[in-house]
Amino acid sequence: MAFLEIDHVTKFFPEPDGTGQVCVFRDVAFGVERGEFLTMVGHSGCGKSTILNIIAGLETASLGGVVLEGREIRGPGMDRMVVFQNFSLMPWMTVTQNVRLAVRSAYPTWSSAQVDECVRRYVEMVGLRRAESKRPAALSGGMKQRVGLARAFATEPKVLLLDEPFAQIDALTRGVIQEELVRMWTASRNTVFMVTHDVDEAILLSDRIALMTSGPEARLAELVEVKLPRPRSRADIIDEPEYARLRSHVIHFLVERSRHLQEQAVAEGAAGGHSLVTTR
Amino acid sequence: MTPARQERFRTAVYSLVLLAGFLILWQVVAGAGGKGSKGAGIPGPVAVAQTAWTMLGDPFYDRGPNDKGFGLQLGYSLMRMMGGYLCASVVAILAGVALGSSPALFKAANPFIQIMKPISPLAWMPLFLYTLKNAGQAAVLVIFVSSLWPTMANTAFGVGTIKKDYQNVSRLLQLSWPRRFFQVILPAAAPAILAGLRISIGSAWVAIVAAEMLIGGTGVGYFVWNEWNNLALNSVIFAIFAIGMVGVLLDFGLGRVARLVAYSD
Numbered sequence: 001m002a003f004l005e006i007d008h009v010t011k012f013f014p015e016p017d018g019t020g021q022v023c024v025f026r027d028v029a030f031g032v033e034r035g036e037f038l039t040m041v042g043h044s045g046c047g048k049s050t051i052l053n054i055i056a057g058l059e060t061a062s063l064g065g066v067v068l069e070g071r072e073i074r075g076p077g078m079d080r081m082v083v084f085q086n087f088s089l090m091p092w093m094t095v096t097q098n099v100r101l102a103v104r105s106a107y108p109t110w111s112s113a114q115v116d117e118c119v120r121r122y123v124e125m126v127g128l129r130r131a132e133s134k135r136p137a138a139l140s141g142g143m144k145q146r147v148g149l150a151r152a153f154a155t156e157p158k159v160l161l162l163d164e165p166f167a168q169i170d171a172l173t174r175g176v177i178q179e180e181l182v183r184m185w186t187a188s189r190n191t192v193f194m195v196t197h198d199v200d201e202a203i204l205l206s207d208r209i210a211l212m213t214s215g216p217e218a219r220l221a222e223l224v225e226v227k228l229p230r231p232r233s234r235a236d237i238i239d240e241p242e243y244a245r246l247r248s249h250v251i252h253f254l255v256e257r258s259r260h261l262q263e264q265a266v267a268e269g270a271a272g273g274h275s276l277v278t279t280r
Numbered sequence: 281m282t283p284a285r286q287e288r289f290r291t292a293v294y295s296l297v298l299l300a301g302f303l304i305l306w307q308v309v310a311g312a313g314g315k316g317s318k319g320a321g322i323p324g325p326v327a328v329a330q331t332a333w334t335m336l337g338d339p340f341y342d343r344g345p346n347d348k349g350f351g352l353q354l355g356y357s358l359m360r361m362m363g364g365y366l367c368a369s370v371v372a373i374l375a376g377v378a379l380g381s382s383p384a385l386f387k388a389a390n391p392f393i394q395i396m397k398p399i400s401p402l403a404w405m406p407l408f409l410y411t412l413k414n415a416g417q418a419a420v421l422v423i424f425v426s427s428l429w430p431t432m433a434n435t436a437f438g439v440g441t442i443k444k445d446y447q448n449v450s451r452l453l454q455l456s457w458p459r460r461f462f463q464v465i466l467p468a469a470a471p472a473i474l475a476g477l478r479i480s481i482g483s484a485w486v487a488i489v490a491a492e493m494l495i496g497g498t499g500v501g502y503f504v505w506n507e508w509n510n511l512a513l514n515s516v517i518f519a520i521f522a523i524g525m526v527g528v529l530l531d532f533g534l535g536r537v538a539r540l541v542a543y544s545d
Contacts, residue, residue, distance in 0.1 A: 057452075075451075077454065078453070081452060082448075084445065086445060088445035088448065090446060090449070090463075090464065090467070091543040091544065092468070093463075101453065102453055105454060105455060106453075137544045155453075
């Protein structure tokens with residue numbers, strides 16, 4: 001059994017008109033190994049953020065469940081921490097206070113001095129030393145997400161959950177912060193589950209990429225291994241033939257096969273659909 | 281002149297014109313009564329200004345129950361009001377947080393709140409006098425009732441509309457109840473709560489004057505009624521302005537606090 005096991009999870013949402021339920025995704029099953037960086041890619045509406053929230057404990061699976069280190073997840077816990085697409089910083093708190101809130105929760109027995117020292121270390125790690133007493137409203141999108149990363153890494157979770165963390169950051173800053181994330185992850189070797197629809201980001205960061213078909217009735221179609229050597233940098237991998245091959249494979253999947261497989265799944269859905277997972 | 285300065289200049293001019301118009305109208309109405317005609321007529325601006333000068337010159341004297349300085353009377357009113365207002369604010373914020381956190385509870389309690397809200401706090405007075413048998417305490421309780429609802433309703437709204445993101449973060453961080461209350465719920469709802477507190481202090485100040493007219497003894501409300509009995513209309517008019525000014529200052533003070541807790545994301 002893998003470190004983090006997503007065990008045949010299905011999610012239904014009530015129809016907007018209240019007439020029944022719609023199946024967002026069905027029978028999603030995969031494992032994330034300890035220290036692995038796994039990214040899920042799929043179109044909007046395939047339920048990838050819902051899967052992340054189920055792992056986080058913020059939502060519950062309709063069928064199936066999530067097992068972390070052999071124990072079923074029954075709600076949020078300090079062993080998992082999320083970096084949100086919209087940052088979700090407390091706007092009335094300064095950078096330091098935002099990180100401090102998380103650190104105090106993660107280490108309730110620590111003294112004030114220990115907490116301060118930890119907060120300072122992580123604020124420095126993301127390069128926000130000079131902005132530490134600013135509130136989020138005074139920060140750019142990139143700086144806000146640096147706080148989000150500092151907050152998440154500072155709690156040293158077993159599993160780090162990244163929910164399209166760079167989607168709201170301008171393209172130039174995105175590259176810089178992605179490399180910062182790589183640096184922090186390399187140092188900490190957290191297990192990471194990320195959700196994105198940015199193919200380049202997925203290839204740059206991941207050990208494996210999970211491809212979801214389109215929703216509703218989305219399935220996990222494929223787990224693609226990224227066999228690019230680490231450490232990777234954007235400049236280096238772009239010339240690798242493996243990078244081009246992966247990129248075209250994933251984009252080809254998103255553009256054509258995800259739709260085709262979904263139609264197939266919907267057709268089979270009534271007959272009690274089965275998993276479509278194939279591993280390359 | 282820049283457009284902004286022009287605007288400010290125009291505002292100042294309009295303001296002065298309004299003031300002058302008001303004073304002239306007042307003087308005309310006051311003069312119409314005249315000394316010869318029946319009834320004394322109301323005092324004009326100059327007479328009231330003279331009264332104000334003497335009263336503000338010695339605001340804290342105390343020559344027995346019916347003759348105290350105006351500052352002293354204001355002090356009594358403010359103390360009484362603050363007692364009722366502060367207690368009501370604590371109760372209203374706690375109740376508002378409870379109502380805002382639970383939509384079911386809010387829906388259950390809402391009809392009762394809607395019935396309580398339009399009741400003039402003064403209507404409670406006889407009941408309070410009967411049960412408490414103490415006029416001072418009854419007045420404080422009237423203030424309590426008058427300043428309860430706006431804060432409660434605004435707090436419930438503020439807490440009910442806290443962004444889900446902040447709730448998610450507190451769930452992820454497994455914040456304990458006290459920490460969730462003081463570090464997330466209160467600061468997130470603080471702008472709405474302050475808006476409620478501002479409305480509440482206004483209604484409390486309105487209610488205290490009326491309550492003191494009924495209970496007598498001390499306070500600006502009693503002062504106004506006593507001066508009316510003395511037919512000292514100069515003092516009555518001065519007191520009216522003073523009550524207005526204090527109301528503005530209270531609101532201004534809370535406005536400053538509101539700016540401190542405001543945030544944008």
